[in-house]
Amino acid sequence: MSKFITITCCLVAIGLGFAPSNVQSWMRSVVRDGFSPGVGLASDLKESIASAMKQRMLGDDDRDLSTQVADYKLQIANLEQQLRRERLLVQRIQRKQLLALQRHDEAYRPIDPPPLIVPQVVQASVLGEELASIWRSTGGKVLDRGRSNGLTETALVLESNVALLDQGEDSGLAPDLPVFAGSCVIGKLQHVGRWSSTWLSLTDKRFRGRARLARLTSEGLVFKGEGVLVGNGKDKCWLTKISSTEEPVSEGDEVFSLETPGGFETPLYYGKVTRAELASGATHWEIEVRPAVDSRAVRSVSVVRPQVNPKRLAN
Numbered sequence: 016m017s018k019f020i021t022i023t024c025c026l027v028a029i030g031l032g033f034a035p036s037n038v039q040s041w042m043r044s045v046v047r048d049g050f051s052p053g054v055g056l057a058s059d060l061k062e063s064i065a066s067a068m069k070q071r072m073l074g075d076d077d078r079d080l081s082t083q084v085a086d087y088k089l090q091i092a093n094l095e096q097q098l099r100r101e102r103l104l105v106q107r108i109q110r111k112q113l114l115a116l117q118r119h120d121e122a123y124r125p126i127d128p129p130p131l132i133v134p135q136v137v138q139a140s141v142l143g144e145e146l147a148s149i150w151r152s153t154g155g156k157v158l159d160r161g162r163s164n165g166l167t168e169t170a171l172v173l174e175s176n177v178a179l180l181d182q183g184e185d186s187g188l189a190p191d192l193p194v195f196a197g198s199c200v201i202g203k204l205q206h207v208g209r210w211s212s213t214w215l216s217l218t219d220k221r222f223r224g225r226a227r228l229a230r231l232t233s234e235g236l237v238f239k240g241e242g243v244l245v246g247n248g249k250d251k252c253w254l255t256k257i258s259s260t261e262e263p264v265s266e267g268d269e270v271f272s273l274e275t276p277g278g279f280e281t282p283l284y285y286g287k288v289t290r291a292e293l294a295s296g297a298t299h300w301e302i303e304v305r306p307a308v309d310s311r312a313v314r315s316v317s318v319v320r321p322q323v324n325p326k327r328l329a330n
Contacts (some may be wrong), residue, residue: 129326137318139182142211180204180212180316187320188212193272193283195317199307200224200272200283204318215246216310217285222246225273226254226285228264236282240264241273244285244304252286254302261300264291270304 182188184207194202194214202216203224215222226244229236240261245253254270265288272283290303 129324131324131327132321133324134319135187135322137182137186137188137320139180139186139212139316139318141314141316142179142181178214178216178310180214180318181210182318183208183210183212185210187322188318189320192318192320195283195319196308196310196313196315198284200285201306201308201310201313201316214316217244217252217306218246218248218250218310220246220248222252224285226270227273228254228257228261228288229269229271229282230265231269236269238271240300242302244270250305250309251289252304252306254288254304255299257300257302259293259298259300264288264293264300264302266291 180194188204188207190204190207192204193200194204200217202214202219202222205213205215205221217224222245224244225241227238227241229238231237240257242254242256245255247253257264268288268291270285270288272285275281275283284307286304286306288302289305290301292301294301
């Protein structure tokens with residue numbers, strides 16, 4: 016049967032080859048019209064199959080990519096969590112090592128005893144002229160009443176006309192101790208009585224105190240020449256005995272005390288250089304100093320006195 020169909024198709028094709036052109040055209044139209052629906056259906060089917068296959072393939076790729084991204088995120092989260100745990104572990108180890116070092120240091124720390132002498136601040140009031148006059152006028156009576164018990168006031172305290180403080184030996188004061196107003200030195204004790212003391216301000220002509228120059232730099236205070244601070248009897252001081260071979264002295268340089276009471280580590284501040292001249296051929300500078308505080312306006316002062324450290328006595 017199949018052979019018959021094949022032979023028939025061949026004979027029809029051969030016959031069409033010898034047929035007139037108008038018959039061939041008609042036959043082609045008939046065949047084309049007959050196969051047109053099938054061709055269109057095949058084309059649509061092909062496109063549908065290709066679209067389905069593409070969607071399936073791409074959908075699988077998207078799912079795979081999403082899965083990979085989720086896996087990576089999970090791995091990153093796990094790594095971050097592990098890193099945090101390791102950091103905490105390192106911190107705990109470091110703390111343990113630090114504690115061990117501290118215990119070792121405390122166990123083998125050399126003995127560091129407290130200092131023997133420490134400073135003690137005694138507050139005192141400056142007696143005005145009226146109070147000082149009353150104290151001096153009653154001084155003789157006080158002496159008369161107290162001599163039998165050995166409580167005598169120094170005569171110079173009673174007779175002198177210099178400034179008086181309302182503290183004396185009964186507060187542990189002694190001559191030459193520095194007198195402060197705030198953190199600045201304004202003078203020193205001259206004579207100390209049983210209950211009161213006289214003191215000299217920096218500007219008093221009788222004041223003498225070892226001093227040193229300092230200059231404020233970016234690295235802090237730099238100390239240089241040493242000399243003697245002397246009052247000029249008015250409102251300034253002179254810094255003497257600063258050799259001309261020292262570094263140049265300038266206006267604005269600071270002046271500090273060279274000596275400090277026992278146990279007092281901070282440099283004591285006097286004031287500031289207001290004028291510095293070096294005459295031709297001179298061997299020493301001529302330096303004028305303005306005190307940091309005007310002692311004439313001060314009503315309350317502090318006196319720093321050394322005392323034996325109570326901690327050492329306790330030990």
